Amino acid sequence: DIPQQTGWFYPASGKSQVTDALVNPSIIEKPNINDFMISQTWARMGEESRFNCCKILNCGLGLPPRDAIPGMQRLELRDTYRKSVLPRLREFDPDIIFISAGFDAHRKDTMNFGYVGMVEDDYEWVTEQIVKVANSCCNGRVVSVLEGGYKVHGGIVSPFARSVASHVRALVDGGRSRELYDPNDCSWESQFERHILEERERKRQQKQERQMKAMEMARRLHDDEDEEPTRKRRRNQIDYKDLYEQMKREEAET
Incomplete structure (x- = not known):
């Protein structure tokens, strides 16, 4: 059986x-x-x-936490390819690679509710890596078939069209370069991208802190200005005519 x-x-x-x-x-x-x-x-x-x-x-991706660094989900996606997908694909050593090219993981595509948040650059990067594997094991033979992508409003400048263009550009450029897949490059690239992302987040937090301090100083100045007219209003008003007469009398007495 x-x-x-x-x-x-x-x-x-x-x-x-x-x-x-x-x-x-x-x-x-x-x-x-x-x-x-x-x-x-x-x-x-x-x-x-x-x-x-x-x-x-x-290779499912978990939902990002509330305090996640902006852009970290995209890095996690790339690292998943680097650590789990590409090495096994290379080990399998295919004769040809078929790509089911779906673009509904774009951050502007409502189909995925923004959970993955890919952009055109990510689709181009993934395609570049797949082509490198194909160059390494099957003489660059890759077949790509459109699978999904629903944010088509805007025509040729829609998120869908721009993602497709990035994908096709990577196919063409990868075929011309004949660059091979190297896991060491993936490791270095991951560390570099993480460093750039963390540095960008550090600068963003510093900018936010400066803005908060500026707002606090502006609030204090505004409070001081509100109190100053109040003190002035409590003073007795000056009668300049009486003051002039008094000055004349004092001058005559001297």
């Missing part, structure tokens, strides 16, 4: 499941026609993974 296969995902059926990356690709053999029809994929499977194939690498 063949064990029931699990871990399948659209366009087949069933729930996703996380398994370890294949350790020894050299022992992988092509599936028979029955496996192909059931799974609707031509992914190569070894004997151990035939009934428990890693179709989905689940």
Whole structure:
């Protein structure tokens, strides 16, 4: 009896499941026609993974806390690719890479409620990394198919169109450069981006503190100005005519 296969995902059926990356690709053999029809994929499977194939690498992102540094969610997304996705993709050593290119994680796309908050630069970066892996293992063979993205208001300047343009630009530039994937570059880049983000947050907090101090000083000056006219109003009014007459009398007496 063949064990029931699990871990399948659209366009087949069933729930996703996380398994370890294949350790020894050299022992992988092509599936028979029955496996192909059931799974609707031509992914190569070894004997151990035939009934428990890693179709989905689940790398969900948690919601950012209330006090999260602005932009930290984007860095966490990139680090997830650097640490979990790209190394395993390179280890799998594919013959060709297919990208289901969805752009609904854009921070201006209401579909994701702003939880991920990607921008055009992030889509371009992810594409660049995938192309580097493709250059390293499959002679740069990448096929990208549009999957999603719903903030289309604005036409060619909409978040969707700008994201697509960034994605295509990275595909073209990556194919021209033939740059290879290097995990050491990913590690250095992560540290550099984190340093830049923390430095930006430090300057933002300093600016906020200066603004708060300026507002406090302005409030104190305003309070002093409010009190000063009150003291003046309490003084007796001067009759300059009587004062002039008095000065004349004193002058005559002398």
